[in-house]
Structure formats: C-alpha cells, structure tokens
Amino acid sequence: MSLYMVIENFRNRDAVPVYRRFRDRGRLAPVGLSYVSSWVNEKLDRCYQLMETEDRALLDQWIANWSDIVDFEVYPVISSKEAADKIGPRL
Numbered sequence: 001m002s003l004y005m006v007i008e009n010f011r012n013r014d015a016v017p018v019y020r021r022f023r024d025r026g027r028l029a030p031v032g033l034s035y036v037s038s039w040v041n042e043k044l045d046r047c048y049q050l051m052e053t054e055d056r057a058l059l060d061q062w063i064a065n066w067s068d069i070v071d072f073e074v075y076p077v078i079s080s081k082e083a084a085d086k087i088g089p090r091l
Contacts, residue, residue: 013045028065031057
C-alpha cells in the first residue's frame with residue numbers, strides 16, 4: 001500500500017460546496033482507495049488528506065468526482081519511521 005498526502009484547495013476559498021457534497025454523497029472514493037485522516041486549516045479553504053491505495057489511478061478517479069469545486073495537489077509520502085529506516089544507522 002502507498003500513502004498519499006492530498007492537498008485540497010477549495011475553489012473560491014469556499015468550503016460550503018465541498019461540505020454539502022460530502023454531506024449529500026459521501027467521500028465518493030472508489031473501492032480500493034482508503035481515507036486515513038484529514039485536517040482542515042482555520043480559514044476553511046484548504047484540506048490536507050492522507051489517502052492509501054495500491055493503485056495510484058484510483059486517486060485520479062476520486063479527484064475527478066471533486067475537480068469542479070476543488071484543486072488538488074498529490075504527494076506520495078512515507079512515515080517518519082520508514083524515512084529513518086531508509087537513512088539507516090549513522091556510521
């Protein structure tokens with residue numbers, strides 16, 4: 001499984017359409033794409049969402065369901081522990 005940090009910038013800095021759609025239709029994520037957690041900034045115009053999937057194309061399917069009201073940035077990420085393991089012990 002791969003983790004992705006998804007930054008959602010709400011169009012026109014307006015969270016209302018986003019939260020209305022979420023309330024009415026849910027996350028709209030395809031099977032195989034899992035929501036892990038999310039945080040919204042205090043201005044309510046940006047969301048940081050951690051998603052998990054084995055198939056990166058599922059993120060694109062999910063994004064298509066929201067791209068009329070949200071602009072997306074997607075970054076593959078690893079945990080801090082995984083990063084430390086990659087670095088290895090100091091010599």
